[in-house]
Each structure stands twice: as C-alpha cells, then as structure tokens.
Amino acid sequence: MRAAVCRAFGEPLVIEELELRAPADGEVTVRIAACAICHSDIAFMHGDWGGDLPAVYGHEAAGVVEEVGPGIERVAPGDHVVVTLVRSCGHCAQCLRSLPALCERPPAHASPLRTRDGEPVNQGMRTGAFAERVTVDESQVVLIPGDIPLDAASLLACGVLTGVGAVLNTARVEPGASVAVIGTGGVGLNVVQGAALAGAAAIVAIDVREDKVAAAAEFGATGDGARDADYVFVTAAAPEAIEQGMSLLRRGGTLVLIGIPPTGVTVQLDPLAIADRSLRILGSKMGDAVPQRDIPTLVELYRQGRLKLDELISGRWPLEKINEAVASAERGEALRPVIMSG
Numbered sequence: 001m002r003a004a005v006c007r008a009f010g011e012p013l014v015i016e017e018l019e020l021r022a023p024a025d026g027e028v029t030v031r032i033a034a035c036a037i038c039h040s041d042i043a044f045m046h047g048d049w050g051g052d053l054p055a056v057y058g059h060e061a062a063g064v065v066e067e068v069g070p071g072i073e074r075v076a077p078g079d080h081v082v083v084t085l086v087r088s089c090g091h092c093a094q095c096l097r098s099l100p101a102l103c104e105r106p107p108a109h110a111s112p113l114r115t116r117d118g119e120p121v122n123q124g125m126r127t128g129a130f131a132e133r134v135t136v137d138e139s140q141v142v143l144i145p146g147d148i149p150l151d152a153a154s155l156l157a158c159g160v161l162t163g164v165g166a167v168l169n170t171a172r173v174e175p176g177a178s179v180a181v182i183g184t185g186g187v188g189l190n191v192v193q194g195a196a197l198a199g200a201a202a203i204v205a206i207d208v209r210e211d212k213v214a215a216a217a218e219f220g221a222t223g224d225g226a227r228d229a230d231y232v233f234v235t236a237a238a239p240e241a242i243e244q245g246m247s248l249l250r251r252g253g254t255l256v257l258i259g260i261p262p263t264g265v266t267v268q269l270d271p272l273a274i275a276d277r278s279l280r281i282l283g284s285k286m287g288d289a290v291p292q293r294d295i296p297t298l299v300e301l302y303r304q305g306r307l308k309l310d311e312l313i314s315g316r317w318p319l320e321k322i323n324e325a326v327a328s329a330e331r332g333e334a335l336r337p338v339i340m341s342g
Contacts, residue, residue, distance in 0.1 A: 001017070001018060001019075001020055001131060001132040001133050002015055002016070002017060002018075002131065002132050002319060003015070003016060003018045003056045003113070003121075003128070003130060003131035003132070004056065004057075004058070004130040004131070004319060004322045004339075005018070005054050005055070005056055005121065006044075006045050006053060006054060006055050006056070006057060006124070007053060007054045008053065009045065009046055009047030009053070010045070010046050010047065012323045013045070013130070013322055013323055013326070015319065015320055015322075016115065017116060018056070018113050018114065018115060018116070018121060018131070019113070019114045019115070019116060020112055020113060020131075020133050020134070020135055021112040021114075021135060022067060022069070022135070023067055023068060023069035023072075023135050024069050024070075024109065025069055025070050025071055026069060026070075026071055026072070026107060026109075026137060026138050027068075027069040027072075027109060027112075027135055027136065027137060027138065028065060028067075028068050028069065028072060028075060028081075028135070028136060028137075028138055028140075028141050029065070029066045029067040029068070029133060029134070029135045030061075030063040030064065030065055030066060030081060030083055030133065030134050030135075030136065030141065031063050031064050031065075031066045031132065031133050031341075032061050032062075032063040032083070032129055032131060032132060032133060032134060032341045033062055033063045033064065033150035033151070033154075033340070033341060034061065034062055034063070034150050034151040034153070034154040034316075034338050034339065034340055034341070035058045035059075035060060035061040035062075035129040035130060035154055035338070035339045035341065036060040036061075036154050036155055036157075036158075036159065036186075036313075036336045036337070036338045036339075037058075037060075037322075037325055037326060037329050037336070037337045037338070037339065038059065038060050038158050038159060038186065038336075039185065039186070039187075039237075039329070040059070040125070040158070040260070041057045041058060041059065041060075041124075041125075041130075041326075042326060042329060042330060043237075043260075043262065044057050044124055044125070045057060045326070048262035048263065049260075049262065049263055050263065051122065051124070052122045053122065054115075054119070054121050054122065055121065055122035055123075055124040055128075056113060056121060056122070056123065056124055056128035056129075056130055056131055057124035057125060057128070057129075057130055058124070058125075058127060058128060058129035058130030058131065058339070059083075059084070059085040059124070059125040059126075059127040059129055059157065059158060060129070060154055060155065060157040060158040060159060061082070061083040061127065061129035061134070061154050061157055062080070062081065062082045062083060062144070062150040062151075062153035062154040062156075062157065063080075063081065063083065063133075063134075063150060063341075064078065064079070064080055064081070064150075065077050065078060065079040065080075065081055065141070066133065072138055074138065074141075074143065075138070075141055075143055079143055079146075080143070080144050080145070080146045080148065080150065080153070081141040081142060081143055081144060082141070082142045082144055082153050082154070082156050082157050082291070082295055083127060083129060083134060083136060083140055083141055083157060084127075084140050084141075084142065084157045084158065084161070084291050084295075085125045085126055085127050085140070085157075085158065085286075086100050086101050086103075086139065086140060086286060086289075086291050087103065087106040087107060087126050087136070087137045087139055087140050088100035088101075088103035088106055088139045089103055089104075089105045089106060089107060089139075090139065091105075092104040092105045098290050098293075099288060100139070100290055100291070101285050101286040101288070101289065102285065106126075106137075106139075107137045107139070109137060111123040111128075112134075112135040113128060126140070127140065130319070130322060130339060131319075131341070132319070132341045140291075142156075142291050142292055142295040142296070144156075144295065144296070144299055145299065148299060148302070148303075149310070151313060151316060151338050151340065152302070152309035152310050152313070153299075153309075154338060155186075155309050155312055155313070155336055155338075156295050156298050156299070156309070157291075157295075158286070159186040159187050159190055159312070159336060160190045160193075160298060160307070160309065160312075161286060161287050161289045161291065161294060161295065161298070162187050162190065162258065162284070162286050162287040162289070163186075163187045163188065163189065163190025163191040163192075163193065163194055163235070163258070163287065164190050164191075164193060164194035164197065164287060164294075164298065164307075165194070165284070165286065165287015165288055165289040165294060166191055166194065166233060166256055166258050166284040166287045166288070167179075167191055167194030167195050167197070167198055167231075167233070167287075168194055168197065168198060168287075169284075169287055169288040169289060169294075170256055170282055170284035170287060170288045171231050171233070171254055171256050171282065171284075173194075173195060173198040173200055173230075173231055174198070174199075175198065175199030175200070175201075176199065176200070176201045177195075177198070177200050177201065177230040177231060178200065178201060178202040178204075178226075178228070178229045178230045178231070178250075179191075179195040179200045179202065179203045179204070179229060179230065179231045179232075179233065180203075180204040180206060180226035180229040180231070180232045180233070180245075180248050181195070181203070181204070181205050181206065181216070181221070181232075181233045181235065182206045182207075182232065182233070182234045182235065182236055182241045182244060182245055183206075183207060183234065183235035183236030183241060183259060184205045184206070184207045184212045184213060184215065184216040184221075184235075185207075185212065185235065185332075185335065186312065186335050186336045187235045187258060187259070188205070188207070188212075188216070188233075188235040188236075189215065189216060189219045189312060189335065190219075190312075191233045191235060191258070192205060192216050192219045192220045192221050193219050193220055193307060193308060195220065195231075196219070196220030197301070197306065197307070200231075202222050202223065202229075203220055203221045203222050203223075204221065204222070204223055204225065204226035204229070205217070205221040206226060206244075209332055212332070215335065218308075218311065219308060219311075226248045227248060228248075228249070228250035228253075229248050229249060229250060229253060230250060230253055230254065231253065231254050231255075231256065232245040232246075232248050232249055232253065232254075232255050232256070233245075233256045233258060234255065234256070234257050234258060234259060235258045235259045236259050237259035237260055237261040237262070237265075238259075238261065239261070239265060239266070239267045239268075241259070242255075242257065242267045242269075243267065243268070243269075246269065246270075246273070246279070249277070249279055251277045251278060251279075252277070252278045252279070253277075253279055253280070254279070254280040254281075254282060255279065255280065255281045255282070256282045256283075256284050257281065257282070257283050257284065258284050258287075269281075312335050312336045313335070313336055313337075313338050314328075314335040314336060314337060315328065315337045315338070316337075316338050316339075316340050317337055317338070317339055317340065318339070318340060319339055319340075319341050322339055325337040325339060
C-alpha cells in the first residue's frame, strides 16, 4: 500500500510502498477513505515532541473496515468507521472514569508497518493514517452510519471531538455563559460550535488572522473584544496565548488549555492572582471524550443540521499531494485540508 512517510523532521513527506500486516487479536484493518491534517501531525513532522523515524503520521481518519482479527465482534468487514488515536483498555482507573484518552494500560501492539525491505516504520500516534490502509486496536474504531460522507466523518476523529468535547465534557459550560476562544483554526472553530451547542450567550473569537475570526462567525461566534469571560479556551500552542487567556477571565473564571506546545515550553502564571481571584485552570486532552459515546452523538447533531462538518473542509487533496496540503495548513490558509485516499 502507499503511505506518506516522514524520514527526517522538517523535511517533506515521501510517498512509499509499505507492507501492512494483517490484524492480530483485538485489531481491525481499515481502508482509509479520508484523513484530515491536524496541527498535531505537523508538530510531529517538525520533531516538536520527538519520536522515532521513519514514521507515518495522520490520526483524524475515516474509512471502511476491510478485515478483523480474532475476537472482534463490534465491527465487521464493510462497516463504515471513524478511526481515532484513542487506544484504551476499558478497564483501568482512567477508563472507568470515562477518560479513555488517559488510559493507563493501552493495548500494546507492535507497529504493523514495514518497508518492502523489512525496515520497521513507526505508526505515528498509534494510527498512521496518511496511508491507504491502517491496522489499529479495536478501541480506536467507532461505527458510523453508512450514509455519512467519510470526508466529513474523518473530522470527528480529533478536531471536532476535541473542540466540542472541551466545552461539553471538560468545562461543562452552562447556558448563558460568556466564552472566549483564542485560536480559531480547526479545533477552535469546534470550540465555538461547542459553546453554541451549550447555549453560551456570548462567544468571542480571537485570532491573529482576521479571516479566521470572520470564519468563526459562521460557526456561532457572536462578537469580539472579550473581557471578564466566564470561560476562556486556548487552542493556540503559544505561551503568550495562555497569558492572554488569563487576562480575559472574570473573577472565578475558568481557563481551558487545549493546544499542546512543543516539549520544554513553559508559562509564567501568578499564583496570587489565581488564588485571590479563585480562577480555575483545566487541561483538556481530546476533549475528555469517550469516542464510542461522543462520536455517535456528534453524528446525530450533524444529521440534525446543528453541527457543521462539511464547512470545516477547506480542500481535498490526493495522497501524492500531501506536502502541498501540509504547506497550506502551515501558512494558516486552511481550516482542515483532507487527504482522500480512496
């Protein structure tokens, strides 16, 4: 099969023919139809968080089940699924708290990828979906109805799940609240959508690019000039964005950190202000989502016209043009470029 391989951090991906092993116990092989490009993929390509090379990245995907390993009962060949990076055991303390993204004992599977010469290839983010097919743990696939477009469905795997989940699961924003969102790219727009779904009275979009602020209005943002917000969500992975977020909170307000900066980045916060103003700071990994629970809910909201997915797709690119799609995302021109492998 073809895959886009990262062989050196910061260098263009290389389209190569790789071998993908058949699914083992508890695994599923999916023929990928679409995989969106998330900024986490780009950070990995640049080496921001380290990792072993060569690697295949891509983790926001959807496709059709091709083959299942022993013991698989939840999906079958021909089923349409969303493929996520959330690999979980279902039994540890975190999973029992409905926090599978924090699983303490995720199932261990050796990378299923090899070159034709037998060289191991790392399965980036446990998914490796910048490819025509993937073999992943059963916990990473979520069954969806066959009539949902797979390019739109791919967005549910990360960007939508994370943004909407940060609002509904992590912060639990209440109706009538005021919300500010710093960074309105792919995840930030879904924070805006989540705030609208929660019934927030004011949703302010903040971004260095005016076109992204304008785009946020199409997803539910109500204005600009945030101050004394009940909730501030920071999707931008920059220290200054976090510091700005703190300055926008009312007394007793909540700061939610979503964007993950490169390893080693630190932020200076005033503990006196945090204590005296009774501020809360929350981290949100993958929107504290339970994919098997939340993705079907998001699908239903999409069907009802209450959740925008198609409008998030800024372009569709074939696998062989993935570097052009990545460059577009890096320049800030794209909301969610989607790689079409089918």
